[in-house]
Amino acid sequence: MDLFLNLVASGLVIGSIYGIIAIAFAIIFKTTGVLNFAQGEVMMLVAYTSWSLATSLALPFWLLVPVTILAAALIGVVIEFVFIRPMSGQPVFSIVMVTIGLAITLRSLIIMIWGPDAAPFDASVEGGLIEIGPVVLFSEQLFALLLFCAVSAAVYLFFRFTRIGIAMRATAMDETSALLMGVDVRRISSLAWAIAAVVSGLAGVAFAVMFARAPDMWFQGLQSFPAAILGGLDSPLGSGAGGLIIGVIAALSEGYIGHGLKEISGFIVIIIVLMIRPYGLFGEKELERV
Structure with missing residues (x-):
């Protein structure tokens, strides 16, 4: 039972990272209809920029976040x-x-x-080891969970x-109607990318603090993609929940079945789920009149 609880806790921690990145995927998709395949690279760029700011300005962690x-x-x-x-109006x-x-450009940069x-x-993050019953977490792991919440x-x-x-939300539902109602669609698009x-x-900062800053951090974006699909790309909170589900499944599959399943278990899950619910667990089913 102790092994199970620690695997679940570990899955929730990494699932929190997946879930946060999946929320970013969903924010852009829900607002603009675009799937940003550079989300993991943007995450990595922000993490590296944050590290540069922390070292050059000697910022404590609590000030580094804002x-x-x-x-x-x-x-x-x-x-x-x-x-x-510049691609506005294009397919x-x-x-x-x-x-x-x-x-690809950001990875090389x-x-x-x-x-x-x-x-x-x-x-x-100050705090050291935190014991919750049989579960032991580092303060950085607890920070990831609290950040997700x-x-x-x-x-x-x-x-x-x-x-x-x-x-x-109005722009996501009908861009033309939003324009007619006076919504600045360009500003909304820019804001969506900023929030994401x-x-x-x-x-990215939470992941780098737990492990390290590395040029392969972008892979966490790829790992988060199944979470966004599982939860529903038009549902930011659903995508976040999908991250927790993927994280727990990955941890349990690696702990009980074998090493190597952690990277592919998420994709196996979305294949199964999408055959039953193509719009995700929490996504909205689209109906088209023909």
């Missing part, structure tokens, strides 16, 4: 303005191909600037109760 949020928002706005806005497939090119070697993040709550409140969040960069960037 600074990272500002830097990530700026990165998201710049990416949307330079790469996505979605073309925009998706741009995000794939952006992903990070290696050019920061080098190919992995290294510690040089910032930590905070991001999920913030995203829910933002889309539910703020004027900008409601405008983003902030959300995924915080996940």
Whole structure:
């Protein structure tokens, strides 16, 4: 039983990272209809930028978080303005191909600037070991869990109760009607990319603090993709829940069945789920009148 509980706890920790990145996937898709295949690379860029800020300015971790949020928002706005806005009006497939090119570019850029070697993040969450019954967690792991809860709550409140969040939901439902109602669609698109960069960037910082900053961090974005599909790309909170599910399944499959299943278990799950619910566990079924 102790092994099971520790595997579940471990799965929830890594699932929190998957879930946060999956929320970022869903925010952009829900608002613009674009699937950003560079989300993992954006996460990695924010994490490296955060590390540079922490080391150059000697920031404590509690101050590094708000600074990272500002830097990530700026990165998201710049990416949307330079790469996505010029593609306005083009087929979605073309925009998706741009995000794939952006992903490859960011991977090379990070290696050019920061080098190919992995290294510690040089910032930590104070607290040490935390024992919850038979489960033992590091403070960095607990931070990841709390970050997931905070991001999920913030995203829910933002889309539910703020004027900008409601405008983003309206744009997602019908862009033409939103334009006629006076919604600045370009501004909404830029804001969606900024929020997604902030959300995924915080996940990148949490991951780097737990493990290390490394040029292969982008792979966490690929691992998070099944979570977004499982939960439903049009449901940010559902995508977050999908991350927890994928994380727990990955941990249990590796712990009880064998090493190597952790990387593929998520994709096996979405194959099974999508055959039953093509729109995900929490996504909305689309009905088209013909």
